[in-house]
Amino acid sequence: xxxxxxxxxxxxxxxxxxxxxxxxxxxxxxxxxxxxxxxxxxxxxxxxxxxxxxxxxxxxxxxxxxxxxxxxxxxxxxxxxxxxxxxxxxxxxxxxxxxxxxxxxxxxxxxxxxxxxxxxxxxxxxxxxxxxxxxxxxxxxxxxxxxxxxxxxxxxxxxxxxxxxxxxxxxxxxxxxxxxxxxxxxxxxxxxxxxxxxxxxxxxxxxxxxxxxxxxxxxxxxxxxxxxxxxxxxxxxxxxxxxxxxxxxxxxxxxxx
Amino acid sequence: xxxxxxxxxxxxxxxxxxxxxxxxxxxxxxxxxxxxxxxxxxxxxxxxxxxxxxxxxxxxxxxxxxxxxxxxxxxxxxxxxxxxxxxxxxxxxxxxxxxxxxxxxxxxxxxxxxxxxxxxxxxxxxxxxxxxxxxxxxxxxxxxxxxxxxxxxxxxxxxxxxxxxxxxxxxxxxxxxxxxxxxxxxxxxxxxxxxxxxxxxxxxxxxxxxxxxxxxxxxxxxxxxxxxxxxxxxxxxxxxxxxxxxxxxxxxxxxxx
DNA sequence: CAGTAAAAATGACAAAAGTCATTTATTTAT
DNA sequence: ATAAATAAATGACTTTTGTCATTTTTACTG
Numbered sequence: 279x280x281x282x283x284x285x286x287x288x289x290x291x292x293x294x295x296x297x298x299x300x301x302x303x304x305x306x307x308x309x310x311x312x313x314x315x316x317x318x319x320x321x322x323x324x325x326x327x328x329x330x331x332x333x334x335x336x337x338x339x340x341x342x343x344x345x346x347x348x349x350x351x352x353x354x355x356x357x358x359x360x361x362x363x364x365x366x367x368x369x370x371x372x373x374x375x376x377x378x379x380x381x382x383x384x385x386x387x388x389x390x391x392x393x394x395x396x397x398x399x400x401x402x403x404x405x406x407x408x409x410x411x412x413x414x415x416x417x418x419x420x421x422x423x424x425x426x427x428x429x430x431x432x433x434x435x436x437x438x439x440x441x442x443x444x445x446x447x448x449x450x451x452x453x454x455x456x457x458x459x460x461x462x463x464x465x466x467x468x469x470x471x472x473x474x475x476x477x478x479x480x481x482x483x484x485x486x487x488x489x490x491x492x493x494x495x496x497x498x499x500x501x502x503x504x505x506x507x508x509x510x511x512x513x514x515x516x517x518x519x520x521x522x523x524x525x526x527x528x529x530x531x532x533x534x535x
Numbered sequence: 536x537x538x539x540x541x542x543x544x545x546x547x548x549x550x551x552x553x554x555x556x557x558x559x560x561x562x563x564x565x566x567x568x569x570x571x572x573x574x575x576x577x578x579x580x581x582x583x584x585x586x587x588x589x590x591x592x593x594x595x596x597x598x599x600x601x602x603x604x605x606x607x608x609x610x611x612x613x614x615x616x617x618x619x620x621x622x623x624x625x626x627x628x629x630x631x632x633x634x635x636x637x638x639x640x641x642x643x644x645x646x647x648x649x650x651x652x653x654x655x656x657x658x659x660x661x662x663x664x665x666x667x668x669x670x671x672x673x674x675x676x677x678x679x680x681x682x683x684x685x686x687x688x689x690x691x692x693x694x695x696x697x698x699x700x701x702x703x704x705x706x707x708x709x710x711x712x713x714x715x716x717x718x719x720x721x722x723x724x725x726x727x728x729x730x731x732x733x734x735x736x737x738x739x740x741x742x743x744x745x746x747x748x749x750x751x752x753x754x755x756x757x758x759x760x761x762x763x764x765x766x767x768x769x770x771x772x773x774x775x776x777x778x779x780x781x782x783x784x785x786x787x788x789x790x791x792x
Numbered sequence: 793c794a795g796t797a798a799a800a801a802t803g804a805c806a807a808a809a810g811t812c813a814t815t816t817a818t819t820t821a822t
Numbered sequence: 823a824t825a826a827a828t829a830a831a832t833g834a835c836t837t838t839t840g841t842c843a844t845t846t847t848t849a850c851t852g
Binding site: 751754755773774 | 842
């Protein structure tokens with residue numbers, strides 16, 4: 279039954295489920311009818327493997343501010359986000375947070391350290407109430423070994439992440455903060471999109487978090503955000519950020535590629 | 536048999552081969568007796584697959600300054616370095632080079648774009664005369680699909696690269712140039728090691744290249760190198776850099792982890 | 793081996809970004 | 823609802839880093 283659902287009436291089901299599962303039901307959800315079923319890397323996995331994952335997964339809800347795992351601890355599996363938003367960050371040598379990734383529904387996390395065979399090099403913290411499924415290490419590894427399509431998707435995912443990191447690295451080395459802030463705002467938009475109004479970024483980040491994403495001092499981020507507002511590119515209402523002139527922001531970001 | 540080699544007499548074989556293959560023989564070299572046989576990712580590949588790669592590979596020598604591939608062009612396969620040194624770099628939006636990786640014998644390159652299914656995002660240029668084997672795209676993909684051990688090694692490699700990139704990114708965002716330069720010198724040492732004298736870095740990089748590795752202006756790199764020399768941590772003779780006080784350099788790099 | 797070109801080094805200065813102190817606004821908890 | 827705590831905003835100032843111009847050194851070529 280689930281298979282029929284999955285294969286044939288995919289689009290329709292997806293839409294319906296997205297509405298049906300808007301609220302968090304950690305107990306009755308299954309991978310087969312997860313609202314992120316066709317959105318995640320497991321999309322490419324064989325049905326049997328998805329079923330195995332479904333049998334062994336453990337769902338959990340993390341409240342805003344709670345951490346899924348901490349830098350330095352041992353990975354026991356991977357997490358698959360069915361709902362919510364997560365930031366992943368390194369602690370710099372002087373104790374300053376550097377946000378290296380924003381995680382959204384459908385994404386997986388915790389795989390980097392697991393595949394490297396190392397401890398976590400980053401901390402994952404929920405930016406809002408978030409529902410994730412935990413897939414135990416051994417099962418994940420086993421499925422990855424058996425399912426070459428999934429393994430390929432994993433390699434593609436890692437390659438894409440690596441690309442992102444390399445581009446960010448280049449920009450950190452070469453671009454002024456003004457450009458990087460504009461780019462960061464657009465990146466947030468790409469990742470989490472807008473609220474219903476079509477202009478407000480649908481995530482609440484503190485100024486400090488924005489600074490830690492850009493790679494600058496909090497005060498510098500605040501000052502530049504104010505400038506952007508004065509220039510009419512964005513609007514600020516507490517933690518709400520509205521993108522008024524995306525084109526102008528893009529120009530400010532000065533992205534060639 | 537290869538497995539026995541790999542596991543038991545590895546060290547001995549490696550040393551012998553390194554002497555035997557010191558000079559470049561692009562035509563008569565095979566993967567099976569390549570001096571990097573037990574050093575590269577293909578160490579973990581099944582013997583049959585190594586043989587297939589050996590049959591289809593194309594060896595080539597690139598002179599110092601020649602490029603293996605350019606940012607923006609299509610990947611046709613991956614390269615395996617049997618001898619030499621290569622830099623990989625992005626061109627920043629304003630045309631400035633950012634070196635994102637130093638490649639050494641035994642490393643492979645060109646896999647990132649190939650796995651992502653994109654064009655090359657970096658340019659690879661030989662830092663000295665370098666011998667590489669080219670493995671065609673389809674074969675590489677095929678072997679990766681068939682050989683789950685190799686696929687796993689690939690994922691591990693990507694994960695490690697991603698980790699490196701994330702750490703570098705954090706340091707670029709948070710550490711002063713002085714610390715980053717010290718770190719870079721130690722990184723060069725880790726990657727390419729010393730010459731016979733045990734103190735001279737065994738790669739010649741221009742001041743500009745060092746700056747593009749650190750992520751700073753050439754003049755800043757020059758000035759700080761001079762300071763390091765004045766402080767007795769390093770010695771400079773043209774493009775030769777000697778590491779006099781590695782411990783002091785490490786302290787200057789201010790690395791916590 | 794000279795002569796030229798390129799790279800490295802240095803100085804003076806400008807711009808960018810960070811820090812610290814203080815004020816204002818916004819949350820949060822009582 | 824109000825006080826306390828936290829976050830945001832702003833100003834003054836310092837430090838870091840980059841830029842441009844110039845000199846010196848090194849490498850290259852005929």
